Amino acid sequence: MTDEIRRIINDHARLPVDISALAVDADLYQAGMTSHASVNVMLALEDCFDVEFPDRMLKRSVFESIASIAAALAELQVGVAA
Amino acid sequence: MSVAVDRDAAFLAAVGRIAEEVAAPNAEDVDRRARFPVETIQALRDERALSAFVPTELGGAGVSFETIAAACFQLGRRCGASAMVFAMHQIQVVTIVRHLDGAPWFEAYLRDVADEQRLIASVTSEVGTGGDMGRSVAAVTPAGAGGCTFEKRAPTVSYGEHADDLLTTLRRGPDAEPGDQVLALTRKEQITLEPAGTWDPLGMRGTCSPGFLVRAEFMPEQVLPTPFPRVSVESMVPVSHILWSHLWLGIATDAFDRARAFVRAAAKQKPGQPPPTAARLSHLMSELSLLRAEVSSALAEFVDASQEPGRERLSTMAATLRFNNLKIAASEQAPRVCQGAMGVCGIMGFKNDTPFSVGRHLRDTMSASLMVANERIHQTNASLLLIAKEV
Numbered sequence: 001m002t003d004e005i006r007r008i009i010n011d012h013a014r015l016p017v018d019i020s021a022l023a024v025d026a027d028l029y030q031a032g033m034t035s036h037a038s039v040n041v042m043l044a045l046e047d048c049f050d051v052e053f054p055d056r057m058l059k060r061s062v063f064e065s066i067a068s069i070a071a072a073l074a075e076l077q078v079g080v081a082a
Numbered sequence: 083m084s085v086a087v088d089r090d091a092a093f094l095a096a097v098g099r100i101a102e103e104v105a106a107p108n109a110e111d112v113d114r115r116a117r118f119p120v121e122t123i124q125a126l127r128d129e130r131a132l133s134a135f136v137p138t139e140l141g142g143a144g145v146s147f148e149t150i151a152a153a154c155f156q157l158g159r160r161c162g163a164s165a166m167v168f169a170m171h172q173i174q175v176v177t178i179v180r181h182l183d184g185a186p187w188f189e190a191y192l193r194d195v196a197d198e199q200r201l202i203a204s205v206t207s208e209v210g211t212g213g214d215m216g217r218s219v220a221a222v223t224p225a226g227a228g229g230c231t232f233e234k235r236a237p238t239v240s241y242g243e244h245a246d247d248l249l250t251t252l253r254r255g256p257d258a259e260p261g262d263q264v265l266a267l268t269r270k271e272q273i274t275l276e277p278a279g280t281w282d283p284l285g286m287r288g289t290c291s292p293g294f295l296v297r298a299e300f301m302p303e304q305v306l307p308t309p310f311p312r313v314s315v316e317s318m319v320p321v322s323h324i325l326w327s328h329l330w331l332g333i334a335t336d337a338f339d340r341a342r343a344f345v346r347a348a349a350k351q352k353p354g355q356p357p358p359t360a361a362r363l364s365h366l367m368s369e370l371s372l373l374r375a376e377v378s379s380a381l382a383e384f385v386d387a388s389q390e391p392g393r394e395r396l397s398t399m400a401a402t403l404r405f406n407n408l409k410i411a412a413s414e415q416a417p418r419v420c421q422g423a424m425g426v427c428g429i430m431g432f433k434n435d436t437p438f439s440v441g442r443h444l445r446d447t448m449s450a451s452l453m454v455a456n457e458r459i460h461q462t463n464a465s466l467l468l469i470a471k472e473v
Contacts, residue, residue: 016259029311032259035216035462042469055471058399060311 001073005066008048009033012040024067029060038063045069049078090149093134100125101160109161110434113261113442114433116287118244122157122164123201131168133196135175135417140189141196147176147321147388151328151381156385157337158332162446163288165329167241169226173322174202174249178267178306180317189305191267202267203245205296210233216314217260222305223254230305232266233297235278246270250405251310263310264369268298285445318397320384320405322454327377327412330450334416337423337443338370344427344438359426366422373415380408399449399470413450420444 002024014031014063022031026036033041046052051073053062062072104125126132135150136142143151150172157165175195183189194200211217220234231254243250248271276295281287306313341363348357383404387395395401412451420443424431427438434441467473 006255030254030259030262032261034261036465039465039469045397046469052471053469055400056394059394059397060315061397 001070001078002066003067004048005045005073008041008044009066012044013037022066024070025065027064028066029064045073049073049076051076051078086144087145089143090145093129093131093143093145094149094152094156095126095128097126097131098156100129100131101156101164103163105157105164109164109442112161112163112288112445115340116236116281116290117165118241118304119161119288120166120244122161123167123244125167127199127201130196130199132171132199132201133175133192135172136196137179140158140192142192145373147385148381150176150215151197151324154325154328154330156337157334158329160332161214161288162329162333162442165332166286166289169325169329170204170240171202173318173325174204175322177249177313177317181308181313182467183307183309186301187301188267188306196208198246200246201244202247202249202464203236203239203242205236205239205242205248205250205294208239208251209237209293210254211260213455215251215454216263216311218251218253219261220250221258221265222266222302223256225299228265229301231297231299233295235293235295237293238291238310239294239296240271240289242291242294242296244290244384248273248298249296250296261311263307265310265313266298266300267304267306268300271297272300274344284441284448294393297321297333299394312348312397316393317407320396320401323405323409324377324381324384324451325410327380327416328449330361330416331373331377332413333447334370334419336375337420337440338366340438340440340443341366341423341426344430359428362422366419366426369415369419370423373412376408376411376415380405388444399466401471403463403466403470403473406463409454410451410456410459410463413447413453413456416450417444417447420447 006019013028014037016032042053057072063067105122108119108121133142134145138144154165154169157168178188199261206215208219210219222229225231234250247267250266251263253267254264274297278293278295281290308431345357345359345363420440423440424444427440430436430438431440433439
């Protein structure tokens with residue numbers, strides 16, 4: 001799952017740094033992800049994992065790192081059935 | 083509880099008195115000469131109103147946020163510029179109080195705000211960011227002896243020359259990304275302001291908000307511990323929109339009151355015959371009611387969400403959309419009400435020297451859609467609406 005998240009961030013977060021150099025707990029916003037780019041990341045995640053993030057999850061802290069995104073997806077049962 | 087209620091009521095009564103006795107008689111001169119409302123701000127200092135929201139344990143009055151909002155409304159009814167200065171100061175105070183996170187420097191600073199009734203201005207806009215408050219060019223820059231400096235080109239700094247201290251958005255460091263921001267509080271003796279531009283605007287003339295090149299030397303502990311992106315969504319943006327909209331509602335309410343006085347005067351001249359403008363006044367009341375409902379429901383939602391542990395709800399996109407919508411709706415509705423009042427009063431409203439003049443009201447509220455441009459907010463909302471579920 002982490003690899004997929006990395007790929008989506010690489011494609012949509014428009015970071016000025018190389019995503020492969022970022023630790024799973026690195027702050028994506030500090031790394032240069034804008035609010036607008038984060039919306040595109042969320043859309044791509046919903047599409048890729050076939051989920052809908054509920055409103056309570058649609059906040060900065062949920063999307064601030066690869067680890068926090070993975071935790072959110074786990075909470076939405078992504079990967080459990082597979 | 084009743085002590086808190088009494089304290090809030092006493093504070094509001096004092097601000098109401100200042101609005102009537104000081105702000106109102108000076109409003110026209112403040113507007114005409116585009117001068118700072120010195121009398122009103124001094125009267126507010128004398129009432130210790132600048133530290134009203136500071137908790138009692140730090141020397142303030144500890145009044146509720148709702149009371150601060152109501153005070154903005156009261157002042158707005160008598161002098162829009164005075165209300166805006168008061169509101170912007172309170173935005174900075176509320177932001178610091180909610181996010182100081184026990185930082186000793188900021189606790190000591192709030193005591194100084196209370197003791198010395200220091201007036202805080204903000205430096206959030208910046209040349210080169212296209213009006214996006216979520217990005218900075220200027221950075222906290224390490225200097226000798228453990229200190230820091232910054233240099234920031236601000237296209238507007240409201241009452242910058244009259245403020246004691248400045249709260250400034252900056253990049254965390256020279257290498258930080260534009261969105262990796264912090265807030266720094268610098269005191270007057272640490273700041274130099276180089277004027278850049280003039281101040282002769284259409285409305286809100288008493289806020290005295292020309293541009294400046296701001297330079298400051300300060301210590302690292304003067305940077306607020308909480309990162310600005312969090313401060314922004316949990317406090318600075320919603321608080322700004324709520325307090326601004328309260329004063330815009332105040333201005334619109336006074337414009338409506340003047341229109342009503344005009345219709346009443348006409349009715350008295352010809353008893354038994356409803357004046358032709360009476361129906362227009364009724365239409366105007368509907369418009370004012372819409373504005374009032376939006377403003378008061380947003381305040382209630384913010385207070386409610388602020389009481390939740392961690393203020394989680396405020397950091398959601400749904401909350402961002404909610405308070406952005408308040409800004410857009412209130413900033414468009416307030417001038418609409420003022421223009422409607424002018425329609426009722428006719429030439430008597432258009433002239434600047436009658437009891438029914440509403441020109442200043444209209445001009446002041448026309449600034450509302452520009453203070454953080456509505457089109458920029460629409461762009462943000464448009465993006466958030468792609469992903470938010472319930473709005």
